[in-house]
Amino acid sequence: MIPRIEAHGITKRFPGVIALRDVSFDLLPGEIHALCGENGAGKSTLIKLLSGLHPHGSFEGELLVDGKHAEFRGIRDATRAGVAVIHQELALVSELSVAENLFLGSEPRRGPRIDWTALREQARSLMARFGLDLDPDLPLRELGVGQRQLVEILRALGRDSRVLILDEPTAALSETEARLLHATLRDLRARGVACIYISHRLEEVLALADRITVLRDGETVATLAGDAATAPDLIRHMVGRELSELYPPPPASRPDDGIVLSVRNLTVAPDRSSAPKLHDLSFEVARGELVGIGGLMGAGRTELLSHLGGAWGLRVRGDVLVAGVPTAFRDPGEAVAAGVCLVTEDRRRLGIIPEESLGFNFSLSSLGAVSRFGIVDARAEATRNRTLFDRLRVRAPDLEARIAGLSGGNQQKVLLGRALLARPRLLLLDEPTRGIDVGARAEIYAILRSLAAEGCAIVMVSSELPELIGMSDRILMLHEGRLTAEFDRGEATQEDLLAAAMGHPGRKEAA
Amino acid sequence: MSPNPVRAASPTESARRRAVPVRDFSLVIALAVVWAFFAAMAPEFLGARNLSMLVIELSVTATLALGMLLVLLPGQIDLSAGSGVGLIGGIASVLVFHHQWPALAALAAGSVVGVLLWGAMGRLIIRERIPAFIITLGGLLVFKGLFWLVIRNATVPVAPGGSTNLYSALTTYYLPQLPALCLAGLAVLGLVLAKVRDRRERRRLGLTVEEGELSFLKLFTAAQGILLFVLLTCQFRGVPLPALLLAAVALGVHAITRHTVFGRHLYAVGGNEEAAFVAGVPVARVVTLAFACMGGIVALTGFLQTAYSGASTTTVGDLMELDAIAACVVGGTSLRGGRGSVLGVLFGALLMASLMNGMTLLAVSPELKFMVRGLVLALAVWMDVRLNRA
Numbered sequence: 001m002i003p004r005i006e007a008h009g010i011t012k013r014f015p016g017v018i019a020l021r022d023v024s025f026d027l028l029p030g031e032i033h034a035l036c037g038e039n040g041a042g043k044s045t046l047i048k049l050l051s052g053l054h055p056h057g058s059f060e061g062e063l064l065v066d067g068k069h070a071e072f073r074g075i076r077d078a079t080r081a082g083v084a085v086i087h088q089e090l091a092l093v094s095e096l097s098v099a100e101n102l103f104l105g106s107e108p109r110r111g112p113r114i115d116w117t118a119l120r121e122q123a124r125s126l127m128a129r130f131g132l133d134l135d136p137d138l139p140l141r142e143l144g145v146g147q148r149q150l151v152e153i154l155r156a157l158g159r160d161s162r163v164l165i166l167d168e169p170t171a172a173l174s175e176t177e178a179r180l181l182h183a184t185l186r187d188l189r190a191r192g193v194a195c196i197y198i199s200h201r202l203e204e205v206l207a208l209a210d211r212i213t214v215l216r217d218g219e220t221v222a223t224l225a226g227d228a229a230t231a232p233d234l235i236r237h238m239v240g241r242e243l244s245e246l247y248p249p250p251p252a253s254r255p256d257d258g259i260v261l262s263v264r265n266l267t268v269a270p271d272r273s274s275a276p277k278l279h280d281l282s283f284e285v286a287r288g289e290l291v292g293i294g295g296l297m298g299a300g301r302t303e304l305l306s307h308l309g310g311a312w313g314l315r316v317r318g319d320v321l322v323a324g325v326p327t328a329f330r331d332p333g334e335a336v337a338a339g340v341c342l343v344t345e346d347r348r349r350l351g352i353i354p355e356e357s358l359g360f361n362f363s364l365s366s367l368g369a370v371s372r373f374g375i376v377d378a379r380a381e382a383t384r385n386r387t388l389f390d391r392l393r394v395r396a397p398d399l400e401a402r403i404a405g406l407s408g409g410n411q412q413k414v415l416l417g418r419a420l421l422a423r424p425r426l427l428l429l430d431e432p433t434r435g436i437d438v439g440a441r442a443e444i445y446a447i448l449r450s451l452a453a454e455g456c457a458i459v460m461v462s463s464e465l466p467e468l469i470g471m472s473d474r475i476l477m478l479h480e481g482r483l484t485a486e487f488d489r490g491e492a493t494q495e496d497l498l499a500a501a502m503g504h505p506g507r508k509e510a511a
Numbered sequence: 512m513s514p515n516p517v518r519a520a521s522p523t524e525s526a527r528r529r530a531v532p533v534r535d536f537s538l539v540i541a542l543a544v545v546w547a548f549f550a551a552m553a554p555e556f557l558g559a560r561n562l563s564m565l566v567i568e569l570s571v572t573a574t575l576a577l578g579m580l581l582v583l584l585p586g587q588i589d590l591s592a593g594s595g596v597g598l599i600g601g602i603a604s605v606l607v608f609h610h611q612w613p614a615l616a617a618l619a620a621g622s623v624v625g626v627l628l629w630g631a632m633g634r635l636i637i638r639e640r641i642p643a644f645i646i647t648l649g650g651l652l653v654f655k656g657l658f659w660l661v662i663r664n665a666t667v668p669v670a671p672g673g674s675t676n677l678y679s680a681l682t683t684y685y686l687p688q689l690p691a692l693c694l695a696g697l698a699v700l701g702l703v704l705a706k707v708r709d710r711r712e713r714r715r716l717g718l719t720v721e722e723g724e725l726s727f728l729k730l731f732t733a734a735q736g737i738l739l740f741v742l743l744t745c746q747f748r749g750v751p752l753p754a755l756l757l758a759a760v761a762l763g764v765h766a767i768t769r770h771t772v773f774g775r776h777l778y779a780v781g782g783n784e785e786a787a788f789v790a791g792v793p794v795a796r797v798v799t800l801a802f803a804c805m806g807g808i809v810a811l812t813g814f815l816q817t818a819y820s821g822a823s824t825t826t827v828g829d830l831m832e833l834d835a836i837a838a839c840v841v842g843g844t845s846l847r848g849g850r851g852s853v854l855g856v857l858f859g860a861l862l863m864a865s866l867m868n869g870m871t872l873l874a875v876s877p878e879l880k881f882m883v884r885g886l887v888l889a890l891a892v893w894m895d896v897r898l899n900r901a
Binding site for chain 2: 333335353355367374378
């Protein structure tokens, strides 16, 4: 059988990072082929390549469609070749009707106007063909997420798509909706439509997929037959590596303890009108302790950190005590003043002031310490920044270099430095090494270790299991806004963590 | 460790580095062209009397533009400034002329009103998240209405019956040659000392220090400029008081933007508001304070402009907000916030003031004046966009 889509020896480089290394992948007609891997393993990159988002020429290797060489210059070419991506964030217009959404951009026309009768007819027949029973005139906003997803799939099929790419399609779906989706996919498979299916939910993958390809660090690790694979197999392949020399050894002893952060029965909602995203969390962090927080995307890790740092959420219940004092920061400024500093995951959007210099970015949270009556003492500031610049080994010409011109790792060092200058007793780090090359990562790990040794309490969110295991004195796992497990150093294996992240508490229940 | 850790020389970076001098240079060229044109068409353009008037007009425009800089830096805008100039000047005029207040008290009262009104607008904008464009557009209309109400659509002189007071002296007092020369000497001395200190500091900290010759050349040019300015204005009556006030405002705004925590926060909020918020910058306070400063500067501009006209009339302040914005943008201030400097704004204001003054001198019709102002504004923004893209 000729594969619908074939990728040969694909290598995709980003500045400083190789996202895919000699990856090969094929998709047969009438097949559901699952892609598995940790965050950052290269799944998204592969999909972007197959759907034309990374155009021909921006990567090495060859794409074949139906056995013939293909060059996608953009999404349009991929669509024409029958490839459609169903995104995590649905690309539908909620104010338009079901019928309008189904034919968005390809409405049947009579002259310059839309032919509404034909639109309704075509919508009805398309839905009938795939057994979906909806009123074509219903505004989309009145549908649930699951039904919207089906509408989006139908839209793709209405354009004669023969390859569907589904990226975490069930992330936002209820159990019933997910089952309906799976039934639809099986039905499509019987009609010869090929699917690439990406999901963190391993049970789903095992139940649905004909073949499963596991990616790790941008390489294909294994391709397994769906009915022969087991969950432990998959996890082993996904995790795969040994802890390397990357992580500094844990300290022989911690400074005196003394609880820096104490969270009690914390429940937080995005705002007054939304349901809570964090439920009944309780934990403590001691002086000099580095606590790792793991979980899947959307588990509430970033929300937890942002809330602790005063940047997000409305507290519904519970207390947060910093050094024994109950706190409810209204903004990050108050948190910084209380010695709680947040370093966000999204460096570009929530971290750097791109047009400004390295020194400017260093000082932003701690100008008070080098100024009197609101006037900055340039000499004191520069002296202090220079010391930090050397200590963090930032690779840049000098303090006046523009920060946007630095590499990701060096920008991250600057943001860490910004927090350090504010003399935090509690440091909140969200994915501190995302998108950073290995060398800079090791340096950042060393900095974190020495900070902890000086008595700073650190809470670090990470998607990388080896990082969690290598760095944390204790690991807390979140699943859908709840703590599912807690592990001490050396207690957890990556398999345990992954199980806890997916909502199956490991050996040790959360206290 | 990584093969190419410092990417300071990436193409976009070097393009950016180049973009700034191109902009500065083009502004100087534009100024030279404008001056040459007007001097050729009307030789009295460069006469002492006209230059003295140009200096007063520049002072008014530039003062307002410096306030606008404080608002543009954190990514906001103020369209109500022109109406405010009329209103605050009008309030002071009415207090002096109809209520016989001492000029100083009237000016103080006007300033307080300005700071309060603008502070309130700033608060509305940042707390309620209503775009500054809309709030200040509303302010433009409301203040204009208030202004006409306050002066009852009449002409209200700044001083009763041909006498002089502090208010009218704002644009009629001239500093005589001797004290002006002394002041100029002090200014040059200050510049030299600041430069020497700056060079020493930078060397101590291991930063790049510009060539000694270049520093000297810059200082020499600045000193010559100041001296020439004093000698020229003294050929007429002396250094106009508004020029001294502008110098004070410029120094103040320069100090705020370069040497205070507030100034850093202005650039941070304009450069990346969300990141500034996460870093602990009190965004709401910064924006409110920026508008409050603007209020004070609007008041000062109002006094100057009204005094220059001799009385409050319904047209005082008309469209001045656009000249202020144009001066900022021409001088390299970004409308998206986070970029701009006092020196740039001063040059931008000089260009705008020269255009207006020259056109008045040539008795250009008001129709054409409007169109030229509009085209210059559009051209400046277009250049801003182009240079940002490059």
